Amino acid sequence: xxxxxxxxxxxxxxxxxxxxxxxxxxxxxxxxxxxxxxxxxxxxxxxxxxxxxxxxxxxxxxxxxxxxxxxxxxxxxxxxxxxxxxxxxxxxxxxxxxxxxxxxxxxxxxxxxxxxxxxxxxxxxxxxxxxxxxxxxxxxxxxxxxxxxxxxxxxxxxxxxxxxxxxxxxxxxxxxxxxxxxxxxxxx
Amino acid sequence: xxxxxxxxxxxxxxxxxxxxxxxxxxxxxxxxxxxxxxxxxxxxxxxxxxxxxxxxxxxxxxxxxxxxxxxxxxxxxxxxxxxxxxxxxxxxxxxxxxxxxxxxxxxxxxxxxxxxxxxxxxxxxxxxxxxxxxxxxxxxxxxxxxxxxxxxxx
Numbered sequence: 001x002x003x004x005x006x007x008x009x010x011x012x013x014x015x016x017x018x019x020x021x022x023x024x025x026x027x028x029x030x031x032x033x034x035x036x037x038x039x040x041x042x043x044x045x046x047x048x049x050x051x052x053x054x055x056x057x058x059x060x061x062x063x064x065x066x067x068x069x070x071x072x073x074x075x076x077x078x079x080x081x082x083x084x085x086x087x088x089x090x091x092x093x094x095x096x097x098x099x100x101x102x103x104x105x106x107x108x109x110x111x112x113x114x115x116x117x118x119x120x121x122x123x124x125x126x127x128x129x130x131x132x133x134x135x136x137x138x139x140x141x142x143x144x145x146x147x148x149x150x151x152x153x154x155x156x157x158x159x160x161x162x163x164x165x166x167x168x169x170x171x172x173x174x175x176x177x178x179x180x181x182x183x184x185x186x187x188x
Numbered sequence: 189x190x191x192x193x194x195x196x197x198x199x200x201x202x203x204x205x206x207x208x209x210x211x212x213x214x215x216x217x218x219x220x221x222x223x224x225x226x227x228x229x230x231x232x233x234x235x236x237x238x239x240x241x242x243x244x245x246x247x248x249x250x251x252x253x254x255x256x257x258x259x260x261x262x263x264x265x266x267x268x269x270x271x272x273x274x275x276x277x278x279x280x281x282x283x284x285x286x287x288x289x290x291x292x293x294x295x296x297x298x299x300x301x302x303x304x305x306x307x308x309x310x311x312x313x314x315x316x317x318x319x320x321x322x323x324x325x326x327x328x329x330x331x332x333x334x335x336x337x338x339x340x341x342x
Contacts, residue, residue, distance in 0.1 A: 001203065001204060001207065004203075004207065004220060004223055004224070005199060005203065007224060008199075008223075008224055008227050008228070011224060011228060012227075012228060012231055015228065017228065017231040017232060018231075019235075020194075022196070052197075055194040055196065055197070056191075056193065056194060058194065059191065059192060059193060059194040060191055063235060064191075064192035064193065064194060064195055064234060064235060065195055065231060065234055065235055066194035066195050066196050067195055067196050067199075067231075068196050
């Protein structure tokens with residue numbers, strides 16, 4: 001049965017019948033589900049959230065033509081593996097931003113430009129997105145980032161240096177910052 | 189109206205059953221092709237489907253059509269027949285107790301007749317058309333198949 005399903009995913013992909021391809025990826029934090037459209041990576045689901053709910057959300061918001069197709073996510077899986085091993089400092093993956101819009105979308109694009117090993121404050125992100133006073137909205141935008149890890153919302157902290165929040169839980173945020181070598185310089 | 193679930197869930201929930209029905213209908217070797225055709229056809233039509241109420245029945249209906257196409261294409265004597273009626277969606281198939289596994293083990297003619305009758309719900313005349321034999325021969329294959337299953341399952 002497994003071979004039949006793999007063949008199906010391959011043929012469906014070749015015929016352009018997959019609108020959203022997804023794969024499960026192991027990470028030091030637990031299983032991640034990653035999903036891509038023809039345009040690029042559209043969603044990363046952290047282990048704290050139910051992957052089946054995320055797939056339902058993708059069915060409603062992108063397309064129900066969703067198939068598990070790890071081959072279509074080879075590059076993303078490889079880059080994530082290298083990142084978790086501390087051997088990759090910049091993802092080189094096309095991103096599909098269709099799940100973001102408006103002010104949140106601008107914040108998330110700004111987050112995507114924060115370099116590896118650096119941090120920014122929520123206030124700075126609000127300013128980058130064009131409204132310095134919308135700090136709370138910037139926080140919300142970080143929290144609703146559909147592509148965490150790759151779009152590094154873990155690099156956004158409170159102005160005083162406090163960790164702020166993280167969808168994957170604060171221990172994960174701390175661990176990612178430690179991996180990037182920045183946590184030690186950050187007071188909590 | 190129910191929202192369409194991710195297509196992957198249809199595979200997770202129904203792929204094994206669809207494969208089982210197809211093995212019964214066309215045999216183990218050709219079931220693979222019919223399986224691929226069934227799900228590719230389903231994927232093509234899926235975004236335009238406006239009723240997510242009975243996805244299992246929808247998939248089985250497509251599978252039945254593919255099985256019938258297969259028999260028509262491979263029939264020994266392709267007989268021109270009037271358009272074969274739309275097959276109704278089937279709500280429940282008694283695939284418990286390994287019945288379909290037994291069906292799978294029947295000689296090809298009997299297996300196909302039993303599957304077309306009970307999985308695809310076709311009348312004798314259409315089974316005959318699908319298998320490219322006379323209605324009497326179809327009836328006989330079906331009867332022999334059922335007799336054998338009764339004995340094995342008794």
